[in-house]
Amino acid sequence: MDSRRQRAKNTSRNRTSWLRRITDHIGSTAAAISLPAVVVGATALLLPTAWLALPVPQLPADTTIYDQSGHLVSVLTGTQNRMPVSYAEVPPSMQNALVAIEDDTYWIEPGIDPLGITRAALVDLTSGKILQGGSTITQQLAKNLYLSDRRTFSRKFKELLITLKLSTMFDKRQILSMYLNDVYFGEGAYGVQAAAETYFGHSAHTLTLPEAALLAGVVNAPTYDDPYIHPQIALARRNVVLVRMESLHYITRGQELDAQSAPLNLATNPPLGDRAPYFTKFIADELVGLDPAIGKNLYDGGYTVTTTMNWTMQKAAENAVAWYLPSTTDVHGVPEPETGLVAINPVNGYIEALVGGDDYAKTQLDRATKASRQPGSSMKYYLYTTVIHDGYPTSSVKDSAPVRFPAGNGKWYVPHNYGHVYNGPLTIRRAIAESDNIIAVKWMDTVGPPAMIHMAHQMGITSPLADNLTTALGSSDVTPYQMARGVSTLANGGYRVRPFGVLKVVDQNGRTVFQDHPHKTRVLSPQVAYVVTNLFTAPLLNPVGTAHDLESVINRPAAAKTGTSSAQRDAWLVGFTPQLAAAVWVGNDNDSPLGLTGDRGAGPIWAHFMKMALAGQPKRNFRQPPGLVWKSVCSKTGLLANGCCSAYREVFIKGHAPTKVSPGCGSGSSGSSGSASGPAAPSAESLLKAILKSLSP
Secondary structure (H helix, E strand, C coil): CCCCCHHHHHHHHHHHHHHHHHHHHHHHHHHHCHHHHHHHHHHHHHHHCCCCCCCCCCCCEEEEECCCCEEEEECCCCCCCEEECCCHCCCCHHHHHHHHHHHCCCCCCCCHCCCHHHHHHHHHHHHCCCCCCCCHHHHHHHHHCCCCCCCHHHHHHHHHHHHHHHHHHCCHHHHHHHHHHCEEEECEEEEEHHHHHHHHHCHHHCCCHHHHHHHHHHHCCCCCCCCCCCCCHHHHHHHHHHHHHHHCCCCCHHHHHHHHHCCCCCCCCCHHHHHCCHEEEEEEEEHHHHHEEECCCCCECCCCCEEECCCHHHHHHHHHHHCCCCEEEEECEEEEEEEEEEEEEECCCEEECCCCCCCCEEEEEECCCCCCCCCCCHHHHHHHHHHCCCCCCCEEEEEEECEEEECCCCCEECCCCCCCCCEEEEHHHHHHHHCCCHHHHHHHHCCCCHHHHHHHHHHHHCCCCCCCCHHCCCCCCCCHHHHHHHHHHHCCCCEEEEEEEEEECCCCCCCCEEEECCCCCCCCCHHHHHHHHCCHHHHHCCCCCCCCHHHHHHHHCCCEEEEEEECCCCEEEEEECCCCCCEEEEEECCCCCCCCCCEEEEHHHCCCCCCHCCCCCCCCCCCCCCCCEEEEEECCCCCCCCCCCCEEEEEEECCCCCCCEEECCCCCCCCCCCHHHHCCCCCHHHHHHHHHHHHHH
């Protein structure tokens, strides 16, 4: 007689044998089931889904930042690092690799795999719990989008219904596209685009076959198959995918072998968000201000933002700051000196490059747009634009000699030059070249501070400017952004531009939710803009110019002006070509003396940036408009050359050139009268006629 234990074992064996027979019978029946039965069964399952309401999937996704040419430069990462891409942007090798390893009947199945579900259901029923899923790609998507990860029979039933509903709402390519954008690939990367950037440092559309196979292999167990953590396991899994692809005829045997021999070639690039952090922060702030709805969902709304950035110029700006910023020392954890650089396309107002400091990781203050400092003599752009606009001849002369101006309460304001030197009589061009402060203040007294302040605001300065003579020397605070905008008005022939950084914003559904265009307003005549621009080539071209040592670096037609605030606290270089206007500031955040002038502190950054940014672009001259005349004038007097003085060629607006020949060589009185220190005076003959006319009855 068998023991109780033996009888229990026999009973268990008989039960197992019975279940195996039942399972085999159901399996063979399912395998032989007729097509009409499949249709009837599918219809029975699909009917409930007709009334099942599903919200349109809206995955949380990163906002991606592109330059004006479509180069991905930064990512604003939210709760999940995801960058949606279209089906067309995913190479066939990636699609095929995923289907081969995850769901090889995907293209022919009705969203579910009936045989797989039957086999999984029998295992689950006999065990009393969910062990197998039998999940297709569509089922995985249904679970990821609408359900939890809990393994229960009720959840599996809901998954089945949702899967069938998805199959009626979307075609195969749409479902695969959603899956590729949703699935987790490890290392914090959701979706194939984020995965491609994370693992290989480039976009999904350039994935190679071995790279695609690696990503497809990671999906099943992202942590276990992580190539950074377990490279050999990841390689083995990749090769399994390749074998599967070859067996399904997605690739040839030769392609399989070549791909299996390829190394991992994992990326070592820094995170995308670090490529241009100051520019990225500037764009993020601009987006928040443009549209509250965009701002609210900026970091997980999945927006595609096309900016005005020129990636080549941005890299040039980053490099110029890294290579030519004066040596820094940490002051209370912050590197000093600091810098701000902004470059604007003067034709359309595009902000093409922006750097707000030396190291974003240490300090996030954007000194290009948010830090106002004294611009020093670079403010003379607006002074001399006012002088020329008011009709004074370009070669007008004032004397660089001791002078004082009443400052109220019995006090006097005494301007002085760097080094306390006096340069004697100087034309405007020479005064600009040498950055003579005494002559600048004299001109400020001539045109009046309100006129110069109005001109500065017309050209693009937005900060309040003090109504006094020292404003001509840059005593009022402004930002590099404002200065670059202001000189853009000269570079483009007299139009004030509205600088902007965002060209277009597209949401996850491909709908354009914001778009911007250039805005220009004429504020100067082309003649005034050209004459002033030509005058400000002097600091570079004149051997005594304050920026002359930078001319060989930039080596193209350009205007430039240095600026140094009192006690050398701020160093500036503001300049432009026909294609690009840029302002660079260097100084200490704590406003302590820098100990460098504009040409030494900011000049090298500006010059090398312009050289790198414009490399490969033509060397264009500033376009000369009609209505100008060129005259040979004496350097000392600014009057027409007399044949024996030291002379140079000067440009004038028609009607504002001197008419009197400079004294000397016996020709001092041979010319008609005129003045080089103010608007052209009426001739003696015209004055006599006016007097006689007034006396006539």
